[in-house]
Amino acid sequence: MELLNVRDLKIFCPDNRPLVHGIDFSIRAGEWFALIGESGSGKSISAFSLAGLLPNGLRREAKEIQMLGQDLASISEGKLRELRGTDIAYVFQDYQSAFTPYFTLGKQIDEVMRAHRGWTREERQKKAWDALNEVGLKGAEAYGRYPFQLSGGQLQRAALALAMMMEPKLLIADEPTTALDAISAAKVLDLMARLKNEKGCAVLFITHDLRCVRRYADRIAIMQNGSIIESGEKRKIFENPQEIYTRNLLTSVPPLHNVPRRLPIVGVDLLEGGALCAATRNA
Numbered sequence: 001m002e003l004l005n006v007r008d009l010k011i012f013c014p015d016n017r018p019l020v021h022g023i024d025f026s027i028r029a030g031e032w033f034a035l036i037g038e039s040g041s042g043k044s045i046s047a048f049s050l051a052g053l054l055p056n057g058l059r060r061e062a063k064e065i066q067m068l069g070q071d072l073a074s075i076s077e078g079k080l081r082e083l084r085g086t087d088i089a090y091v092f093q094d095y096q097s098a099f100t101p102y103f104t105l106g107k108q109i110d111e112v113m114r115a116h117r118g119w120t121r122e123e124r125q126k127k128a129w130d131a132l133n134e135v136g137l138k139g140a141e142a143y144g145r146y147p148f149q150l151s152g153g154q155l156q157r158a159a160l161a162l163a164m165m166m167e168p169k170l171l172i173a174d175e176p177t178t179a180l181d182a183i184s185a186a187k188v189l190d191l192m193a194r195l196k197n198e199k200g201c202a203v204l205f206i207t208h209d210l211r212c213v214r215r216y217a218d219r220i221a222i223m224q225n226g227s228i229i230e231s232g233e234k235r236k237i238f239e240n241p242q243e244i245y246t247r248n249l250l251t252s253v254p255p256l257h258n259v260p261r262r263l264p265i266v267g268v269d270l271l272e273g274g275a276l277c278a279a280t281r282n283a
C-alpha cells in the first residue's frame, strides 16, 4: 500500500533557478526507501520540502504530495505543523540540533508530547522513559540529563526516540550517521531498522553510504542534478542498473574484502560500463 505519492515536485532558488526538476516517487507503508546520489543533487531539499521544511528563500511546487488522504502540497501551514512530529518525523545528521542545550532531555521530550497528545504528566514521563529505554539508554537517568552530558551516538539515539515517540508513519532520516563513529553509526542504523519493523513506519533514508543502502533498503531512487534518473527495487538496481551514472556510483562502493589501496573516483577511474581502469587494478 502506498503511503506517500509525490508527483512533479519542483524546487526553485530565490532567483527562480530550478534546483529540483519535477521528480516523481512513491513510498510504500513500512518500507525503507533510500534516496542516493552525489552531493548537491537535491536529496535533502526534496525530503525537507515534503512537510514544508524548506530553507528560507527556496520555493516548492508540486502537482501532488499525497499522504494519508491529504495533499501536503495544498494543506495549510498549521496542518503541516501538526503532521510534523506526529505522522512525519525527521532525524538529521546534526543530532545536536534536535535538542536545545539549556534544558534536560526529559523537559524537551515532555514539551513535544504535551503539544500533541492529551496524556497526564505521569503517563508522559512513563512513555518518555520507555522510549529512551527502547533506544538502549537508561530511560530514567537519560530523562534528567542535559544534551552535553550524552555522547554523539547516545544523543542521536535520543533524537530517534523523540522522533519515534509519536509513532510516525514516515521517518525521514537525512544522513543520520554521518557525524558518528562507525560503532555508534551501526547501532543507530540497527536500531532504526528494528523500530521501523516493530512500529511499521516507512523510512525515507538519505545517504552517501551505499553499504547501508545494500543492507537496509527495500527500494532506491538515484538523484543527479535535481532529477531522479533511476528507481526501483534494491536488488534490481544493484544487479542490473540501467543508467551509466548508477552503474558507476554502485561500482564505487568499497568492497569489504581486498580493499584497493585507493578508492576509484566516479567518472575518472571508472569506465562507462563500471569496470575499474588500469590505475586502480594495478594499485
Ligand SMILES: Nc1ncnc2c1ncn2[C@@H]1O[C@H](COP(=O)(O)OP(=O)(O)OP(=O)(O)O)[C@@H](O)[C@H]1O
Binding pocket: 013, 019, 037, 038, 039, 040, 041, 042, 043, 044, 045, 046, 055, 056, 057, 058
Ligand atoms: N538555502 C539555499 N539557498 C540556495 N540554494 C540552496 C539552499 N539550500 C540548498 N541549496 C542548493 O540546492 C542544491 C541541492 O542541495 P541539497 O542539500 O538538497 O543536496 P544533497 O543532494 O542533499 O547534497 P548532500 O548530500 O551534500 O547533502 C545544491 O545545489 C545546494 O547548493
